[in-house]
Amino acid sequence: MTIVILAFAAGVLWLQTQAALPDGTMLLGMSAIGALCCGASAAKVRLRWVLPVGTFLFGIVWAGWFAGYRMADQLPLSSEGRDIDVVGVVAEMPQITDRGTRFRFAVESSTLPVPRQISLTWYAHRMADDDVPEVVPVVVHAGERWRFQVRLKRPHGSLNPESFDYEAWLFERGIRATGYIRDAPDSGAIKAHVPGFGIGVERLRERLRDRYQSVLGDRPYAGILIALSVGDQQAISPGLWQIFSRTGLTHLMSISGLHITMVAGLFYMLAGWLWRRSSRLPLYLPAQHAAALGGVAAAFAYCLLAGFAVPAQRTLYMLTTVAAASLLRRRPATRQMLAIALLVVLLLDPWAVFSAGFWLSFGAVALLFYTGSGRLAAGHWLSQWGRAQWAMLAGMLPLLLALFQQFSLVSPLANALAIPIISFIVTPLTLLAALPGLQFLLWPAYWVTQLLMLFVAFLADLPGAIWQQHAPPLWATLLALIGTAWLMLPRAVPARWVGVLLYLPLLFVPPERPLEGDMKMAVLDVGQGLAVHVQTHGHDLIFDTGPSFAPDADSGTRVLVPYLRAAGVQKLDGLVVSHEDNDHEGGADSLLQAIPTGWLLSSLPFEHPLSAAPVRHVACSDGQRWQWDGVSFEVLHPAAAQYLHPPPKTNNMSCVLRVVSRQGSVLLTGDIETVDEMRLLQRHATELRSDVLLVPHHGSNTSSSPEFIAAVAASRGVFTVGYRNRFAHPRPNIVARYRERNVQMFRSDEDGAVSFDFRAGGIQVSREREQRKRYWHGA
Missing domain, CATH: 2.40.50.140 (Nucleic acid-binding proteins)
Incomplete structure (x- = not known):
């Protein structure tokens, strides 16, 4: 049964990786072949692969039917x-x-x-x-x-x-x-x-959230109790999420399987105890069966209160399977319970495979079952706990690095204290506080949380608390997962240490960098704004940092830092902020705080907050030059004299940077307008020619004069614009000007990030939306 369910899951996963959905005819054909395979298996055909192939096809059909139904419900x-x-x-x-x-x-x-x-x-x-x-x-x-x-x-x-x-x-x-x-x-x-039932649940969740907020006010850890009770993770501040990420406690701040199991266990004991107090009820239903039903009912209620997230669903279905087996007087294997939970999750939500929580939740439980089924020797409870922590540390490493490119090295210590405190003290008190007249229980829950956070914050501040690295290639991740299975074999198996060797590519194979004299450039998708990464053989530079979206959210934290971490960039040699405008400098502060940076080059005024950043700050001006690894960088604008009498519009002070490698060149223009283009033509008429042009000012009417386009003579141009932005960039007449010059155009709203690889053989271009095309994109 387990293999059959895994085959179904593989079919669902395959469908969710497709750029286009199979049409109705193809789905019908797959259904027919799947039915034939299942019929052949039922007829005792001696081919082991027949039934898994049939369920694989049924997985595709099931996910495809759901997807087609949802795709039809779109905005014209x-x-x-x-x-x-x-x-x-x-x-x-x-x-x-x-x-x-x-x-x-x-x-x-x-x-x-x-x-x-x-x-x-x-x-x-x-x-x-x-x-x-x-x-x-x-x-x-x-x-x-x-x-x-x-x-x-x-x-x-x-x-x-x-x-x-x-x-x-x-x-x-x-x-x-x-x-x-x-x-x-x-x-x-x-x-x-x-x-309505669902509406009633949401109304209850909101009422409880409001009650907790009214009692606790704006205290720093109030959001933790709200998240543990009603699953509202928005209540937790970004600063706290950073601490949880560094200490490996993120899973505890969602209503996970651990919390669901704890609540179900408490109600299992309570229901069984109350049932046994009656002299008549056990005659109709045995106490252990009543206890099992009570535990499942409590788990279901808590799942609803939590918003029915994937980890909670997985636990609910596993508990339901155990309860059903108890009622039927059967004892299914643990792998079968996990497989049934997987099947039910995918039957109800074929898109659960999108969620990182899906992989981490099922992966963690599968790992515990694998290491706990006689593979780790029994012994004292402390040694068993230590082995379990070691198994989780080593076993989850490949998934965490693949999904998040980081792993907390202090997580075993943090979890050792946080799991029992959160699960057996904070969560029960918080849930009991939901009952009328028991709001006062929030205070002991909060005080315990406050004490716990002192220890957690101490661990988060320890040097080396978290391992961060580049995104490993798929083959290295799969190899490390095989290494995990080998490493966790029974102690009697010889050469288990070989599993450690299979981790080495995951940790130590570096990402590919340009050769000497070559470069890469990625124009990132930050909506209506600009952020560019230029990489040489041994140096990295960011040109502009995209917009700020809210006081606690900007392109630095949401785009640049995750992107640079995945690319294996541990430090920046330089940061250029072209001018003072939110869509170009909004993410700079977050970027400087997160990644060590050599220097900052900008046209920002002296009183700008970024001028106080702990990094060498230099005003950009025409004539500045430097060279990295055989690649030349030259600032062409603004002229030094413009700082004496700055223009009223900061756009006119945009830093313009030309980068030249042995395989091609690029012109980064910021938000210069026509008047600045004319000045550039006067000072650098013969130096503007470039292979790739970052189109000035997002393709607005105030830039991209015909003379400037002709002087640059780029074969490729990039418009950095937001989807349906309120400025209507790029303007159709500006696009027409570039089209008249036979410029190949790219747009961040249509192509996502656009990457250029300047290497031997020419300039290679890749578009993220083309590379990762899925059937739901743009629909």
């Missing part, structure tokens, strides 16, 4: 960017952000065709009559029916190498459009409470 292109009146229900607990309130909205009726599930943001700020932003209180609750006027767009997110796929995340949740609410006279609440 004709509805994008238009005012649409919608009536529907707030379908989940709203998330409060610095910019407003975000929530899932179940549409019941609309003036134009829209998907059934959309994500809406109700911004907390609007422009008053005097063009000054004013705060507008936003009050919306789960289960309310509202009438809104909205503007929608299809799901779209930035796509960079080794990055999070936001569109996949939305697709899994059935959200087929995103947008915002507009001020309209007929907007407003229609009904305060819409009946």
